[in-house]
Amino acid sequence: MLRLPAFTYLQPTSLAEALRMKADAGPDGSYVAGGTDLYPNMKRRHQEPTTVISLMGIPELTTEGRKDGTGMTAVSAVLTLTQLSVLPSIRRSYPAVSHAAELVSTPLLRNMGTLGGNLCLDTRCNYYNQSYEWRKAIDFCMKKDGAICWVAPSSPRCWAVSSSDVAPVMVAIGAEYRLVGGKGERLVPAGRFYHNDGINYLTKQPDEILVDVRLPAPNGWDAVYHKLRRRGSFDFPVLGVAAWVRWEAGSGKRGAGSVVAEARIVLGGVASYPQEVPEAGEALKSSALEDEAITAAAEAAYRPSKPLDNTDFELSWRKQMTRVYVRRALEELRSRHRS
Ligand SMILES: Cc1cc2nc3c(=O)[nH]c(=O)nc-3n(C[C@H](O)[C@H](O)[C@H](O)COP(=O)(O)OP(=O)(O)OC[C@H]3O[C@@H](n4cnc5c(N)ncnc54)[C@H](O)[C@@H]3O)c2cc1C
Numbered sequence: 001m002l003r004l005p006a007f008t009y010l011q012p013t014s015l016a017e018a019l020r021m022k023a024d025a026g027p028d029g030s031y032v033a034g035g036t037d038l039y040p041n042m043k044r045r046h047q048e049p050t051t052v053i054s055l056m057g058i059p060e061l062t063t064e065g066r067k068d069g070t071g072m073t074a075v076s077a078v079l080t081l082t083q084l085s086v087l088p089s090i091r092r093s094y095p096a097v098s099h100a101a102e103l104v105s106t107p108l109l110r111n112m113g114t115l116g117g118n119l120c121l122d123t124r125c126n127y128y129n130q131s132y133e134w135r136k137a138i139d140f141c142m143k144k145d146g147a148i149c150w151v152a153p154s155s156p157r158c159w160a161v162s163s164s165d166v167a168p169v170m171v172a173i174g175a176e177y178r179l180v181g182g183k184g185e186r187l188v189p190a191g192r193f194y195h196n197d198g199i200n201y202l203t204k205q206p207d208e209i210l211v212d213v214r215l216p217a218p219n220g221w222d223a224v225y226h227k228l229r230r231r232g233s234f235d236f237p238v239l240g241v242a243a244w245v246r247w248e249a250g251s252g253k254r255g256a257g258s259v260v261a262e263a264r265i266v267l268g269g270v271a272s273y274p275q276e277v278p279e280a281g282e283a284l285k286s287s288a289l290e291d292e293a294i295t296a297a298a299e300a301a302y303r304p305s306k307p308l309d310n311t312d313f314e315l316s317w318r319k320q321m322t323r324v325y326v327r328r329a330l331e332e333l334r335s336r337h338r339s
């Protein structure tokens with residue numbers, strides 16, 4: 001049985017106090033929300049904080065879905081995934097967000113795991129998500145304690161995989177993250193929050209707290225999320241497809257004649273960050289999501305989708321499934337638009 005190492009647990013009651021505690025603890029301090037990623041990682045010695053600072057008792061963090069002056073909806077980073085998936089305002093206006101949240105793992109983990117923890121989730125790899133002894137037996141790898149990458153031994157970088165279900169949706173819909181740190185507050189577009197690097201996978205500073213996520217006003221766009229995994233519950237995505245389109249109104253009844261003005265296709269589980277494929281979005285522009293446009297977008301998404309041999313399933317099959325899942329996502333968007 002894997003055991004947690006000893007650590008000091010702190011419970012700040014304000015953002016300022018949390019930041020002070022993190023400044024005092026320095027690199028040995030880590031924030032925790034639901035702990036469903038951090039604690040298993042600590043058991044395997046992936047992360048070894050000696051001070052753990054909880055974000056769950058801070059009233060400034062506990063707003064639900066609140067509209068700001070610009071029509072955006074601010075969603076608290078400490079909402080659990082269960083809360084996020086059942087909030088009526090999110091289900092009504094942002095069904096792709098609630099759907100991605102309800103596809104994460106199991107009910108127990110969704111009751112503990114939070115939105116913020118999901119968006120800051122550590123990258124994953126078969127050579128990393130193992131016990132300390134397992135990793136030691138292969139002389140570790142460069143993500144933690146070692147020097148080599150076992151997936152691509154001549155590579156100077158780590159290829160661990162972004163495995164969050166909600167992050168690709170946030171990138172696709174153009175959400176913004178509000179961060180508060182020692183140097184003040186800033187808003188970061190979701191697409192700029194992630195790096196394609198398995199070790200430095202976030203652009204945020206270590207002391208910055210993700211306070212809330214701003215969802216764009218739901219006017220004229222729609223989005224869906226499709227997830228590939230071995231078991232229909234519990235498993236991380238080995239491929240996630242978030243598809244977003246903004247419709248340009250047509251003159252016909254019930255949207256007839258409308259075309260796609262803008263589109264984004266974002267892939268999860270195939271790189272160290274949620275990977276947008278601009279060529280796939282381009283292929284949909286000015287179309288009504290006819291079969292030809294969907295085929296072109298699925299083909300465009302397939303080409304740069306380069307899963308490596310470090311998660312579940314055979315990698316060439318996972319690549320093939322990019323085409324299939326992009327197609328399914330776009331067909332769902334089309335049928336929703338027509339109904
Ligand atoms: C068996 C199992 C299956 C899982 N399956 C899935 C899955 O299918 N899909 C999926 O997406 N995830 C999955 N997860 C991962 C995890 O449960 C979820 O991603 C969850 O949402 C993480 O949230 P948390 O609050 O528990 O994060 P924590 O463990 O508390 O934190 C994770 C990381 O984020 C940081 N962090 C947390 N909140 C903030 C914040 N507000 N500001 C700054 N930093 C913050 C922490 O410091 C830590 O580094 C699974 C986990 C397990 C154990």
Ligand code: SF4
Pocket residue numbers: 124125126127128141142143148149150151152157158159160198310
């Ligand atoms: S991709 Fe390479 S360096 Fe990164 S976790 Fe896997 S084996 Fe380690």
